[in-house]
Structures are given as C-alpha cells and as structure tokens.
Amino acid sequence: MPYLLHIDSSSLGTDSVSRQVAESFRDSWRGPVIHRDLGAAPVPHLTAAGIASRSADKAARTPEQAAAAAIQDELIEEFLGASTYLFTVPMYNYSIPSVFKAWLDQIMVVGATMALPDGPPAAGRPALVISARGGGYGPGTPNHGMDHVVPTLETVLAHPQTLGLDVSVLTPELTLAPVVPYMSELIPLHEASLADSHEQARKLAEAFQTAS
Structure with a gap:
C-alpha cells in the first residue's frame, strides 16, 4: 500500500520548529506513514565502496560493496514505495543538515531513482519541504540571497533530471526571535510566520490526499 514517507533531519527533537510544523501535516494525514528520523539514526555517508557497488556485478562485489549496496537498496526501495513525501529540513548554517545530504547521496542513483529513459520513477x-530558520531570508531582508536550503532542494528534489518531485515549501522564519534579545521586536512576525506554516501544512496534507 502506498504511504507517506517522512524524512526528518532536525537534531533538536521535539524542540524543532520544523518538526512541530511537520506534526501539523501528520495530524491531518490519513493513511500509513513511514518515518525515518535521521537526527536520531543517521544513515552512513556515501563511501567509495557504495559508489563502486552501483556498477559492480553483484556476484563480484566485495563484502564492503555488498554491505554498502544493501543500505542503498533499502533506502531506495523505501523512497520508491512512497506516494507522498514530507521532508523536515531546517536551515543549519545557511544550508541543509549533513544527515539529509547523506540520505540524498544514498538514494540518488542513476538508473534507479534518476536519469531513466522515461524520466524519474x-x-x-507530491512532496512538502518544511525548513525552519532562525532569521528572515525574503526579499528586502539583510539575509536575502543567503538561503542555500530551498534553492538546493528545489533543484535536487524537483528537477526533471533528478527526482522530479512536485515540491511545495514552507519556511517558518525568525525562530530565534523569542530567544535572542536583540531580535525580540520580531517576535510578532515570527508568530505570524509560524501560525501560517501550521495552517498551510494542514491544508497541504488535505490537498495531497485529495489529489492522490
């Protein structure tokens, strides 16, 4: 049975704003869910053995290649078995968490998930990316142009030469406003951004299910 695949990459557990908004999506989702928490149980980084295993004959693989291939096969099967995706990817130092990059490197395989004759399988x-961030990165803000999360993920997840997903993005912003004194005047903007993200997450859960 098709399922929602939720890939979580926050290190903060229940304190993570990205996870909290994801819960609003999950609360409105009706159906099976597979949740892989990379913050609690990261997948290995891609190794030389993992890369070599992709082109090596199965019978000729070394033990290291066979072990690396088994990890990739499990993650790819899990990815391809889903009908809908929820990615919890907060901004860490202007970019994506390393654990999410490690997961991407394991599942993005030519001939399996990308670069097939008929396009990506x-x-x-539909996919939703939830990416909380401590500041604001929209036009007119001092940080505009420094968001290397959303543009990267829109390319990696959505481009027809990569995974080809239909990606929506929610970015609850200014999460540091309640805890950093000099940002306190931005608390109302943070609260509005957070409330809107929760509302949109619930709406997208309903919309994804209606379309499926």
Missing part, C-alpha cells in the same frame, strides 16, 4: 509525486 517518482516524477510528479
């Missing part, structure tokens, strides 16, 4: 499937 998951092309067009």
